[in-house]
Amino acid sequence: MRKIFTILSVSFSLVATAQTELVFVFFKDKPNKASFYSNPLSELTQKSLDRRNNLGIALTDQDAPIETTYIQNIKNLGFTVTDYSKWLNGVAVNATSAQIQTLSQQSYVDHVESFVKNPNGGKRNEKIEKFKEFASTNDNKDALTTFNYGSGLSQINQINVRALHVAGFTGAGMTIAVIDTGFPSVDTGNAYKRLRDNGQIKGGYNFINKSTDIYNTSLNTHGSICMGAIGGYLDNQFVGTAPDADFYLYASEDGANEIPEEELYWIEAAEEADRKGVDVISTSLGYTEFDDSRYDYTYANMNGTTSFIARGAQIATEKGIFVTFAAGNEGTSSWHYISTPADNAKVFTIGAVTNQGQSSSFSSFGPNSAGVIKPDGAARGSETYTVYGSQVTQASGTSLANPVAAGGVACLLQSLPNNISREDIKNKLRQNASLYPNPSAQMGYGILNFYKTYQTLGLKDITKTNIKVYPNPVKDFINITSDKAIKSVEIYDVLGRLIKTNSSSKVNVSQLSKGNYLLKIKTDSGDIIEKFIKE
Known part of the structure; x- marks a missing residue:
């Protein structure tokens, strides 16, 4: 029944919208872009500018605001304008074939592009990702820590x-x-x-x-x-x-x-x-x-x-x-x-x-x-x-x-x-x-x-530090050798808890329970994380 209702709804929609289509009207330029270039903070936050500066990305005309008089001109032609893009430099409107021709002839319009890409398209799938919810479970509900990953x-x-x-x-x-x-x-x-x-x-x-x-x-x-x-x-x-x-x-x-x-x-x-x-x-x-x-x-x-x-x-x-x-x-x-x-x-x-x-x-x-x-x-x-x-x-x-x-x-x-x-x-x-x-x-x-x-991204020469952790698996003592000075060693359990700190390259782990652990080794060149197994 629902499938039939959907088909009828789509058929009705096609009839109702057959005379118009959604189009994007691309403008030719941004006449006031010079004012943007002289004061980028009028459009972008400092954080946005910092990202560009850090990555060597230059400001372009895309970053400048869209020309408001062009938008008003489109409205004056009788169109309702609610959506527009400065990156694409244009506005979206619903228009008939005759109206599309009129829009294309405006002196400030570069071209008009329809959103219609497949006139004979049919139904295939639903576009919002569907998800399924299950009952809540928590295998680590008794852990006593403020940073317990729990189910995640x-x-x-x-x-x-x-x-x-x-x-x-x-x-x-x-x-x-x-x-x-x-x-x-x-x-x-x-x-x-x-x-x-x-x-x-x-x-x-x-x-x-x-x-x-x-x-x-x-x-x-x-x-x-x-x-x-x-x-x-x-x-x-x-x-x-x-x-x-x-x-x-x-x-x-x-x-x-x-x-x-x-x-x-x-x-x-x-x-x-x-x-x-x-x-x-x-x-x-x-x-x-x-x-x-x-x-x-x-x-x-x-x-x-x-x-x-x-x-x-x-x-x-x-x-x-x-x-x-x-x-x-x-x-x-x-x-x-x-x-x-x-x-x-x-x-x-x-x-x-x-x-x-x-x-x-x-x-x-x-x-x-x-x-x-x-x-x-x-x-x-x-x-x-x-x-x-x-x-x-x-x-x-x-x-x-x-x-x-x-x-x-x-x-x-x-x-x-x-x-x-x-x-x-x-x-x-x-x-x-x-x-x-x-x-x-x-x-x-x-x-x-x-x-x-x-x-592997060459951070602080970390990948150039030669570190060896042995034995692994380990029963009593884990040894660390490094060509860089070791400042400290920290051990974390599987829940992300810091459970032990050591200042030497030989760490007593005999009191740890059996299982998997992370070893955080702090050196002059940076921090390195290694995994080890306690037998």
């Missing part, structure tokens, strides 16, 4: 982020923009209380209805659950992958409608994130079809440059933002490919794996239609732990794999000099992933390894 431990270990945390990199000083559906309970739930108390939620905006309403309980919870995988914290129960990062929360996905305007909402959110100077954008959304099937994409369109959102996402990366996207959940459907903008070559696309490191069956397949390897890497997406409200829960989908990885990216960026090219970091992440150099269609280059990437 295995997914953090799988991508080797815990070692980064032990080294002191938990996302502090990094800013992440989560662009998703909405964020109900983030302003009230205990799982986000630590973020609120520490002032880590810096702001947000709803680009769907153009308001600050991002916490409304009627909004889809997808954004809250995805954000929770990064910054959620429940004492003795769960810690996200970047618990000390700052956040901007932007709603771009209209849960009630499947409309191409959502691509523009995302671009507008990304532009605002850039203004604020964010370091990472994490989004678990993808697009291939809409209520009006004229706007549906084909696999040939998944080339990284056809969709408006893919073009916007690429510009975001070119501004120095590390952009991560979920690959999609269509691995078992007839449309089993990645969606856009995960198809863009410069976006870092995340596929999903199980707790055993196998591809999740639902994880969408690459490459993109231009042959670029996608996804780029993978993280836990099957029965992934996250939080919502005041509880630990589980969810499945590349929607969860993506934020788990995005938090790792934030910790990695914190650990690195701020002038390292984002493209170099992406390449190192690919090279240090589990399948490199033989990628698969669902996992890309494989499970990401963030601490190994940290080690």
